[in-house]
Amino acid sequence: MLQLDLIGLFITLLFLGPQNIFYVFIAILIHEIGRLVFLILIKSPVEAVVTGGILNSTVLATAEPITISLLITLAGPFFCMITSLFIFRMKKKFLKNINEFINPFCKLDNPWAVINFRFAILSTIFGIIKLLNIGLLR
Helix, strand or coil, rough: CECCCHHHHHHHHHHCHHHHHHHHHHHHHHHHHHHHHHHHHCCEEEEEEEEEECCEEEEECCCCCHHHHHHHHHHHHHHHHHHHHHHHHHHHCCCHHHHHHHCCCCCCCCCHHHHHHHHHHHHHHHHHHHHHHHHCCC
């Protein structure tokens, strides 16, 4: 079952930059494709996938070890990071200053790559926090 978390998508939009809505939703799509491809590759039984931007989650039908859960959590950000680095490499320019990365409201020279980069970092941070909370409850 695929569920859509509108509050998570709204929070993601605020963190990544509301003026770049198109790029944010494409980054979310790349992230979800990466996660689903990894789930197909490891043949893991999936009960539900919640698409909520940086606050996404996957519910597995069976209890998997924490390493598999970590790999599932990091698969989407990995795809976003690869996309970002590929675009930075093609345009031959990285961030001019740290303000481009931190400030979601600044004007970006390379919005496609910067938003994928931001999304990968934030999704990894929130995913690891979520895994630590679940791991502590077991």
